[in-house]
Amino acid sequence: MNLELAFDPLFRVPLLLGLTLAVVLPVLGVFSRMRDEWLGALGYTHVAAAGALASGFLHWPVLICALGAAAVAALLKGAVRRPGNDLYAAMTIAGWAIALLLAANSDHGEVLGETLLRGQLYFATAPQLWLALGMAIATLAGLRWLSPRLLRQRFFPDHYRANREPAWPHEAVFAVLLIGTLVIATSAVGAMAAFALIFVPPWVAFGVCRSWRQALVFAPLCGAVAYLAALAGALAFDQPAGPAIVVALLALLPLRLLPRMR
Amino acid sequence: MILLSLETVYAGYDRAVVGPVSLEVHAGEVVGLSGANGTGKSTILGAVTGTARVFSGRVVVASGARIAHHRQRPERPAEIPLRGRELLAITAADPSECPPALQDRLALPLDELSGGQYQLLLAYACLGSPADLVLLDEPSNNLDPDSVGAMATLLHATPATRGVVVVSHEAAFLKACCTRIIDVNPK
Numbered sequence: 232m233n234l235e236l237a238f239d240p241l242f243r244v245p246l247l248l249g250l251t252l253a254v255v256l257p258v259l260g261v262f263s264r265m266r267d268e269w270l271g272a273l274g275y276t277h278v279a280a281a282g283a284l285a286s287g288f289l290h291w292p293v294l295i296c297a298l299g300a301a302a303v304a305a306l307l308k309g310a311v312r313r314p315g316n317d318l319y320a321a322m323t324i325a326g327w328a329i330a331l332l333l334a335a336n337s338d339h340g341e342v343l344g345e346t347l348l349r350g351q352l353y354f355a356t357a358p359q360l361w362l363a364l365g366m367a368i369a370t371l372a373g374l375r376w377l378s379p380r381l382l383r384q385r386f387f388p389d390h391y392r393a394n395r396e397p398a399w400p401h402e403a404v405f406a407v408l409l410i411g412t413l414v415i416a417t418s419a420v421g422a423m424a425a426f427a428l429i430f431v432p433p434w435v436a437f438g439v440c441r442s443w444r445q446a447l448v449f450a451p452l453c454g455a456v457a458y459l460a461a462l463a464g465a466l467a468f469d470q471p472a473g474p475a476i477v478v479a480l481l482a483l484l485p486l487r488l489l490p491r492m493r
Numbered sequence: 494m495i496l497l498s499l500e501t502v503y504a505g506y507d508r509a510v511v512g513p514v515s516l517e518v519h520a521g522e523v524v525g526l527s528g529a530n531g532t533g534k535s536t537i538l539g540a541v542t543g544t545a546r547v548f549s550g551r552v553v554v555a556s557g558a559r560i561a562h563h564r565q566r567p568e569r570p571a572e573i574p575l576r577g578r579e580l581l582a583i584t585a586a587d588p589s590e591c592p593p594a595l596q597d598r599l600a601l602p603l604d605e606l607s608g609g610q611y612q613l614l615l616a617y618a619c620l621g622s623p624a625d626l627v628l629l630d631e632p633s634n635n636l637d638p639d640s641v642g643a644m645a646t647l648l649h650a651t652p653a654t655r656g657v658v659v660v661s662h663e664a665a666f667l668k669a670c671c672t673r674i675i676d677v678n679p680k
Binding site: 267386387389390393394436444445 | 583
């Protein structure tokens, strides 16, 4: 076992980047689950991965291509106006297929594809951390504005149209926060770990919590605890961070068997 | 004051399923829309909220009037950590004024309420909101007699500044709650 790396100054950026994502993704996941659109995270991570692999052909920056692909997918999803998870499932399989085809037909595609699948948290950079912190601050600061609007749209879906009020401002803000954070997370911890961080903590929180406020605290707490435990385990046993995060998150699932909070 | 006016409206989705409909809803009125299933009662509400298409005629909502709409089949997630009190906060409905049968249920998450309790809570979220025009689509569905009574009490307390349109196929409920009832005949 070797935990010395955890205290190395060079490791602070990866540590903080992962911790930031482990807090903010579950918060966004609580809203995705409430909207019954939790599969969206998997769809966007796969489309972003396909976009990242397309960067090799377009000769554009990887992050720009990943963000661009996810943004185009979000615009198409918005244009179709079909609620639920069907289109997100289509995004997932399309992103997966395109990513693998691009990887098979480019010089460094196999390596990049593997990186996006597994993540490369240990090689995280300061710009990634600043971007993630920006997304986290925007998400947490915007909750008071965003939360009632997204809840109203879920429980009173005709409200905005009936009152001739635009729903697109809060829809757009939520999409930007979700997609932006997911793209950063995909490049840092990999597509599946990013999806697990947005899916598992809210799943646990919905079973354990009784109030919205509790869920918005409990889900990121689950994410942070699982992340720190996963990272410690990954460093101690020289394992990749992404799968370790997924395993640690899955270990939280039995919490759903506990009685709900008061 | 006229809050809602429908002028010879034909409304539907792919094609018109109801019309011509002409009606006015004044402040202080509770207008009931009665008729058999499939006659287009809910489509008339949809023409007001914009979820149904108006093929001809005009729907006019008073300038600045706020609308609250209770759907026939309300959205209800299978699992949701949202207390009844938190739901009321979304529409700015005062929890202290909600029906007595719900008072001790407001601390529960929505997924722990019965179907009838949830129905009554959503209806109160609309009726307790500051909306000027409230549209209720089959609000007495799933309600036991006590809850139907609570719904009637809420409707009787309609303030003079508000108009309410209630769609129901239960003639007795409409008769007990409404100041005026309009029969919606098939096209």
